[in-house]
Amino acid sequence: MNPLLSVQDLHVDAPGEGRSILRGVHLTLDAGETVGVLGTSGSGKTTLALALLNLLPPALRARGRVEFEGHDLRTLNHAALCAVRGRRCAMVFQEPLTALNPRQRVGAQVAEVATAHGEHDAARAMRSAIDLLGRTGLTDPGERAQRFPHQLSGGERQRVLLAMALLLDPALLIADEPTSALDVTVQAQVLQLLREQQRARGMALLLVSHDLGVLATTCRRLLVLHGGRIVEDAPTPQLLAAPVHPHARALVDTVRPAERRA
Amino acid sequence: MAGHTWRRLLADRTARAAAGVLGAAALAAVLAPWIAGYDPTAQPDPVALRLAAPSWQHPFGTDPFSRDVCSRVLHGARISLGVAAGAMLLSVTLGTTLGALAAVLGGWVDGVVSALVDVLIAMPRLLVVIALVATFGALSPWWLVVLIGGSGWLTTARIVRAEVRDHQQREYVTAARALGASRWRIVWRHLLPAVAPQVAVAAALALAAVIPLEAALSFVGLGIQPPLPSWGNILLDGSDYLTTAWWLVVFPMAAITLTVGSALVLADRLRVAIAGEGRPS
């Protein structure tokens, strides 16, 4: 069986600054699989997440293959790419406040995913949006849907973003630091929600984070991104127990409790 | 100059070109008596040389009084750019001082300055200046500088006040306060250098606003009075001959549009350089 997502030799350069951010990334992901990408700041992890859906800022240049459900997303025409984005492959971003349009009610922002992908009945789109907002743990979703982003709490905003991504039941969810901007207790709740939804829908999850704890409790397989390359790719228990690459070892060491240190 | 906003600007080819045009215009204005081939007011032959088309002897042609248009445009630059530069300096100095004082002192000073700006900025500047000039009759270029400059400080004051207040909230200023720095040390060492690029933007925009203002005033006969040439009154002289002697209007028009355009481009590129602040150059 072909993998759901297969990235081959992905490079991203910033020609203006004369540097490379990704230098040949290879990764594959099967349907329903949960994979975590661990990287420190500057490792290129956000760039990787954006490059998969061709969402890089114009100053960056990508080359390589990003094959998703049999199409190379890098060479797909714009209309076909738009049909994949949000429907087959969705994304959740780090900063829930800035990732939501400040001038649009959040219910409309969720419903827009459906109307953009061929749902002509606006009322039905809104109903399904409110229904999903309720299932992501928003209390009184009908009322919350009428609010603007700044009238919600950080955790509620991240639930809205998640609902937006899940509305059309995508095969793959890419989540870039989805909990880093949240308070630690809210972070725990949102992670729990993410795990539940992944299991219930059986979708694949690519979770990008700097936090080994977040990844290790959510993903079955971990990749370590360092200097624009994947330096380690192993099932989570194996990576925790015996990291091979020195950088991976250093990262694991920072969270290893004292009694488990060699 | 410390601070890499300026370095980014210097590295910007478009900004250098715009600055070059302005510099060349300024140089031409300063050197006009030496590089102009003719006395701008001399009327060598009002019959034979009347409205002569551009030629090697008169690259911009001559006007109805046989005066050399090229020499008039060069000498006009002295007056037009001189008034513009003076008015710009006056308005930017006033605006920066008042805006910074309002932001730093706060309280009633801020209240008075802000109210003054809010009130005065709603008045049509050209109308006010026209009314004033018309009241006092023809004015010397110095009075024009005072009038135009004195009515133009509002935008600069707004920008500087907003910028200073913004920077006062930033953590590096809090850190300086925590070190025990006095208010004026913070103003001098941190806030003024921080807003300097914005002041430069305001200065470029002021220049771009003031050159057409002088031209408009002179064009309606309320600015620089003949026989002293300015870009505005050369246009006024030429406006009757538009279809017969295009050179009377085209050259001063090009001079105005080029200098104003360059000032605008410079302001744009400065904004780009400011937006890149804090990133490696």
Added chain:
Amino acid sequence: MTALLDIRDLVVDYGAGNAHPAAVDGVSLTIARGETLALVGESGSGKTSVGRAILRLVEPAAGTMRFDGTDISTLAGDALRRFRRRAQVVFQDPKASLDPRMRVGDIVREGIAIHRLASHAKGDLRVTHLLEEVGLSAADVGRFPHEFSGGERQRIAIARALAVEPEFLVLDEAVSALDVLVRRQVLELLARLQAARGLTYLFIAHDLAAVERIATRVAVMHAGRIVETAETATLFSAPASPEAQALLAAIPKIPW
């Protein structure tokens, strides 16, 4: 053990308006000389306001604050400036807290210049020593903050704070923005400096996991009040307040 800092019933109230840190509603705490007190709470708990009130960067509305026996809540003018030699601060984001238009040498020297601690030549030497003490080099004085990495910038901010030879440092989320590996290095540096200079720290953080290794005691804040204060080991093994329990439960449990 003598208390270096003793705060009673501190209230910080910003009134109307919105671009402010959260309010403080009656906080009492003491910090002994040479210890590290961690102040932990979620966003909006008022922990940052406590730090800023101690440094007199915001005006307390009520309460007393005694530093080494003297009342610091009403200091003004020269007395306030002299106090600021003794208590310094390192902020969370060194990109924001370092003036981007100043060279590193001038940034570190600013405190020396304000308090006239050294002649010009001696000041140079002192700046060099400070930079080396925090792990940078003498050659860095002529560079600008943006030429450094996040961890290096935070070292510059620490050198700036140390330049006036303070006894007390407020570390306001000073390592929160740093990568895990860099964070560990900066924490080690802070521990080394504390031992060498006998410093006292108020370590403000939003996350319990971050303070386990550095804090002597931990105070947990919630909605402008301190809900629990305990020795670090005690708090981690037996948290008493629901807020501390929630913070502890939120730390991801890695399946080793």
Added chain:
Amino acid sequence: MTRRIVVRLLQAAAVLAVVATAVFVLLQFAPGDPFAAALDGTNVPPSVRMEWRARYGFDLPPAERFVRWIGALAHGELGYAASRHRPVADVVADAVPRTLLLVGVALALGFAAGILVGLVQARHHRRWPDRLLGALTLGGVAMPEFLLGLLAMTWLGARWRLFPVAGIASLGDTATWPAWERALDLLWHLALPAVVLAVGVAARVARHQRAALLGVLGEDYIRTARAKGLGEWRVLWHHALPNAIGPVLALLGLALPSLIGGAVLIERIFGWPGMGLTLFDALLARDYPLVLAAVLLATVVAVVARALTDVVAESVAPRRARIP
């Protein structure tokens, strides 16, 4: 919001008081009065001069004249325009609607075109449409309006006779024309001055709109919209424009004073009988009541419009959360 409106109204009243006082005081320094030319000849006996000046109050001390003028103003009386041989209120009642028509049409055209150009430029950022329109809008801002007006009048009007060169209506007995013909005639006369003014407005609006859109296009929520699978125009129209229109509408208020200044010159060039032309005539004739009324009314228009746009811009300003 209500408080803001009240503050704006108070400010507007303050501007008017300041302008009224300032203009009046300044004109006291001006040499001569409306009767200087007509009455100061040697043939007019001093008693006649005194009588005429007394009739219009020019013999009173300035302070009293000021009080009388303000008092009359409160009753809607603006005095007598000696140069027009009509009450000021009548002159103004004719002129103000014409200026409002000119400025209003120019604003509407200019904003519509400017916003559209800004959208196209942002859509094709750094490609040829952006560069071409960028050069054009730069020229549009750099070229003073009166020059553009002069060129348009000379070539499109005088030389090619596509449009009338002056006035508001064709010569002849237009009053007998059917209404639609008169309206067309008015539009035909309006076209050149309005388009010339609109070009300057459109250029400024386009530059602001482009900058605002490019700023917004870098925001995270635009990335979110693209990640949803929206097309580029939909992203621009539904997500970027609503967040980028605020600064452009604020520009409306800020640009209005200078637009009225520009309209004064354009009216003079095209002989459009609005407040600008009236002002120039009044200045030349030293007709003080008319000058005062002209400046005052121009300011009223600018102040009121600015207050309105301020409130509008406020209501469409991006909503942001409190900073924690």
